[in-house]
Amino acid sequence: MVNRSLISITDYSKEEYLRILDLAAEFEKNPNQNLLTNKLIATLFFEPSTRTRLSFETAVQRLGGRIIGFADASSSSVTKGETLKDTIKMVSNYVDMIIMRHPMEGAARYASEITNIPVVNAGDGANQHPSQTLLDLYSIRKTQGRLDGLNILMIGDLKYGRTVHSLLMAMSDFNPTFYFISPSELQMPSGYKMLLDRQGIRYVEDRDFLPFLPKADIIYMTRVQKERFSDPFEYEKVKNVYVLKNALLDSCKDTVKILHPLPRVNEIDPDVDENPKAYYFTQALNGVYVRQAIIASILGLK
Amino acid sequence: MKGDDKHLVVNAIENGTVIDHIPSTSLFAVISILQLEKLNSQMTFGVNLESKKLGSKAIIKVAGKYFENSELNKIALVAPQAKLNIIRNYQVVEKRVVEIPEDEISGIIKCPNPVCITNHEKITTKFHVLSRSDMTVRCNYCEKVINRTQIEIL
Ligand SMILES: [Zn+2]
Numbered sequence: 242m243v244n245r246s247l248i249s250i251t252d253y254s255k256e257e258y259l260r261i262l263d264l265a266a267e268f269e270k271n272p273n274q275n276l277l278t279n280k281l282i283a284t285l286f287f288e289p290s291t292r293t294r295l296s297f298e299t300a301v302q303r304l305g306g307r308i309i310g311f312a313d314a315s316s317s318s319v320t321k322g323e324t325l326k327d328t329i330k331m332v333s334n335y336v337d338m339i340i341m342r343h344p345m346e347g348a349a350r351y352a353s354e355i356t357n358i359p360v361v362n363a364g365d366g367a368n369q370h371p372s373q374t375l376l377d378l379y380s381i382r383k384t385q386g387r388l389d390g391l392n393i394l395m396i397g398d399l400k401y402g403r404t405v406h407s408l409l410m411a412m413s414d415f416n417p418t419f420y421f422i423s424p425s426e427l428q429m430p431s432g433y434k435m436l437l438d439r440q441g442i443r444y445v446e447d448r449d450f451l452p453f454l455p456k457a458d459i460i461y462m463t464r465v466q467k468e469r470f471s472d473p474f475e476y477e478k479v480k481n482v483y484v485l486k487n488a489l490l491d492s493c494k495d496t497v498k499i500l501h502p503l504p505r506v507n508e509i510d511p512d513v514d515e516n517p518k519a520y521y522f523t524q525a526l527n528g529v530y531v532r533q534a535i536i537a538s539i540l541g542l543k
Numbered sequence: 544m545k546g547d548d549k550h551l552v553v554n555a556i557e558n559g560t561v562i563d564h565i566p567s568t569s570l571f572a573v574i575s576i577l578q579l580e581k582l583n584s585q586m587t588f589g590v591n592l593e594s595k596k597l598g599s600k601a602i603i604k605v606a607g608k609y610f611e612n613s614e615l616n617k618i619a620l621v622a623p624q625a626k627l628n629i630i631r632n633y634q635v636v637e638k639r640v641v642e643i644p645e646d647e648i649s650g651i652i653k654c655p656n657p658v659c660i661t662n663h664e665k666i667t668t669k670f671h672v673l674s675r676s677d678m679t680v681r682c683n684y685c686e687k688v689i690n691r692t693q694i695e696i697l
Contacts, residue, residue, distance in 0.1 A: 249686065324664055347660040347684025352567050356559065368685055 243541035246353035246360040249369045250407050255414045262379050264534035264543055268303075272530065277306025283336040284310035285328070286363070287343040292503065293363050297340050297372075297526070300532035309336065326355055333358050335528045336539060337500075359539045362502040367403050369485070372535055373502060374407040376528040381412075381459055384498040384520060385525070386416040392456045396422045397463035397508060399429040399481050405463060409433055419444040420453045425480040426470060450483070455492045460485070462501045462508050480507075487512040498525050559584070559606040561628040570601035570622040572696045576617050576651060577610065584608045589598075596624065612639075617651055619643040620678065620694055643675040652680065655697040659685035667697065687688050 250258070251326070261418055268274070282301050286294050289312060301308050309332075327346060332339060333356040341349055349362035349369070364370040382388050391512040393412060395405050399421050409419065409429075421429045421444060426448065437444055447453065454460075465483050470476040484507060485499065498520040501509060505521070513519050537543040565573055570590050579586060585606040594600035609629065618625055619641040629637035650667045661668045661684050669683035678691040 319668070326664060343660075344658070345660040345663055345681065346656060346658050347686070350684050351660050351664070351666060365660075366685070 242538045244359050246349075246362075247371050247535060247538065247539065248350045248353055248360065248362045248365075250371045250374045250411050253447065258378065258411070261334070261375055261531065261534045262382060262540060264373075264538060265379050265530040266383075267543075268530040268533040268537075269527070272303050273305075274303075275516055276537055277301065277304040277540070280306045280338075280540065281336045282306050282308055283332045283339045283341075284308055284363075285332065285339060285341040285343075286310070286312050287314045287315040287348070289323075289339070290342055290364060292525070293342060293370075293373075296362075296528045297363060299529050299538060303529065304533055305535065306536075309511075310340075316474070328444060329356050338536065361535060361539070367401060369407065370403060371407070372528065372532055373404055374411050375535065376524065376531040377404065377408050377500060378411055378448065379501075379527050379531050380498070380520060380524045382501060385458055385493045385496065388412070389393050389459040392418045393461060394420040394422065394448050394450065394453055394457035395461045395463070397465050397483075398427045398469060399463070400421040400427040401466075401469055402463045405429075405461060406433060408461065409437075413437065413440055413442055414427065417442065418456075420450075420456065421446045422448065422450040422453065422483070423467070424448060424483070425474070426475055427465065443446070444475050445455035451489070451492075452464075452488065457493060457497050460493075460497060460499045462499060463492070464506055464508055466506075484508050484510060485513055486510045490516060490518055493518060555633055556604055556606045556630055557633055557692050559604065559630050560610060561630060562603040562605075562622075563600070563626045563628065564594065564597060564624050565601040565603065565618075565622040566597050566621075566624075567599040567601045569618075572604070572621040573601075573603065573618050574694060576621070577614060579603070579605065582608060612661070615639070616642050616644050617648075620648070620651065620691075621696060623678070638658075643672060643678065646672055648672065648680065651696060653697045654682045654685060654687065655689060655693050655695060656682065656685045656687045661685075 246251040284297055286292055294312060298308055329352045338359050340361045340363050341352060343365050344368035349365045350361055353360040362369055362371060385391055397404055414532040467476050497518050499518055503521055503525055547682040563679050567590050587604040590601040592600050613629035627636045627639040648683045652668055653672050654661045654668055673681055679688060681688045
């Protein structure tokens with residue numbers, strides 16, 4: 242992994258990302274380690290994402306590294322028409338690693354091809370966001386004690402949800418059973434289902450999640466966004482259907498955990514937050530440990 | 544040629560290449576992939592010709608020109624059944640079929656994804672061949688998977 246960019250979850254083998262998870266567990270026990278003394282890291286956010294940027298920057302600071310960069314393209318020379326290539330070439334002269342988010346799909350892959358320093362993709366449009374996938378895996382393993390043979394209930398927008406697609410790909414290595422629950426307009430794309438068919442992985446599709454709650458080890462919630470619907474009437478019909486409420490969770494296993502990539506809108510009622518089954522805020526904290534592990538292993542410091 | 548002659552008559556070439564069994568709709572794509580517009584050779588194009596196999600086919604004859612296999616294989620994307628006749632001294636000395644490039648296709652296909660970075664910066668496109676039988680490829684950048692019907696030539 243040393244000096245290798247992380248653009249897509251498929252860039253790493255199963256062994257490699259399990260090693261990241263092990264390393265993240267070390268950082269959880271001992272988050273402040275001065276491994277990045279004299280290292281300078283760029284966080285280039287061509288589109289704003291405060292949550293992801295703060296998580297990465299916390300990871301760098303906890304490791305004792307320093308940061309340059311920008312939080313959105315309007316505060317950078319990008320608005321003056323500078324190409325991505327020129328920005329990457331320039332910044333590469335200054336830093337040891339680039340962490341970047343960009344609205345165009347493939348931007349991070351392209352950046353990794355034109356520079357010799359490692360690039361970490363913090364999201365390229367609707368394409369990839371590998372550190373999110375790794376922190377999801379970390380959260381699942383930590384709460385269930387294993388990754389193998391779990392029942393994963395995915396609820397909401399399964400068509401455009403980048404995080405559920407990447408998680409599906411990564412979990413496919415661990416013999417899961419998937420339950421895909423979505424309105425018919427937002428079903429899991431057939432390409433992913435074909436992939437599961439080929440690997441002999443079981444999955445169930447439905448529009449109603451209630452019957453499947455007792456089976457779930459992990460409930461992965463996503464936002465159902467209005468702009469995804471061609472017919473606004475369809476949105477009005479489903480917007481309050483894919484909502485978890487505390488009263489619904491009694492039928493669940495005691496060990497079930499609810500995950501969400503955040504930010505949420507109304508798909509998880511605030512009355513769930515105090516339930517020990519709610520895990521989304523801890524999940525976000527796990528993101529810092531996982532990002533520490535990614536940075537340290539790419540820079541060869543662990 | 545007499546007016547009552549219903550057959551298309553194209554003169555045989557002495558030396559050069561004949562590319563037959565091109566789908567009619569792909570003629571201009573083949574011309575552009577092989578950059579024929581840059582050649583000074585004598586060329587004959589036939590299009591919307593009857594074909595049992597394709598329904599409607601096109602044919603290209605280029606005098607005095609032999610192509611590299613790597614060049615010719617690029618047309619497999621739009622004319623997978625194309626047949627090539629290499630002509631020397633009015634004789635067909637070699638017949639060839641085109642082959643879809645093995646693993647990677649550089650700079651021929653345009654990515655159909657409007658938010659792909661290759662449509663916003665000057666980048667040579669690159670596609671990984673996933674399946675040669677139904678011509679499924681994946682963009683190296685945005686990772687979208689597309690098949691033959693969605694392939695657009697740059
Ligand atoms: Zn693309």
